[in-house]
Amino acid sequence: MRILHTSISHSMTIENDLSWIILNWRLQVFHRPIRESKVTIKTWISFYNHIYTLREYEMYDENNNLCAIAESKFCLFDLTRGRISKLPEKHWNNVWNN
Numbered sequence: 097m098r099i100l101h102t103s104i105s106h107s108m109t110i111e112n113d114l115s116w117i118i119l120n121w122r123l124q125v126f127h128r129p130i131r132e133s134k135v136t137i138k139t140w141i142s143f144y145n146h147i148y149t150l151r152e153y154e155m156y157d158e159n160n161n162l163c164a165i166a167e168s169k170f171c172l173f174d175l176t177r178g179r180i181s182k183l184p185e186k187h188w189n190n191v192w193n194n
Contacts, residue, residue, distance in 0.1 A: 121168040
């Protein structure tokens with residue numbers, strides 16, 4: 097599994113007048129966990145290019161059964177210019193996880 101990490105922090109977006117925006121998302125629910133039970137959420141960046149990034153999600157119930165999966169597509173928006181900003185490549189590094 098290829099896992100990508102970014103160092104684009106909240107403070108970096110504020111300092112550069114940028115904001116993350118959600119372009120689209122999808123959700124598939126297999127079953128709902130019992131109300132007020134503990135759940136585990138796993139998330140990771142599965143893809144990026146200079147325009148957008150994909151983030152994957154998995155939700156497990158307290159018995160470690162997969163409850164739902166989701167995917168979202170994000171981009172950086174330049175609040176000063178009023179348009180989508182390129183993702184700065186210098187902030188990304190690849191980490192391989194077996």
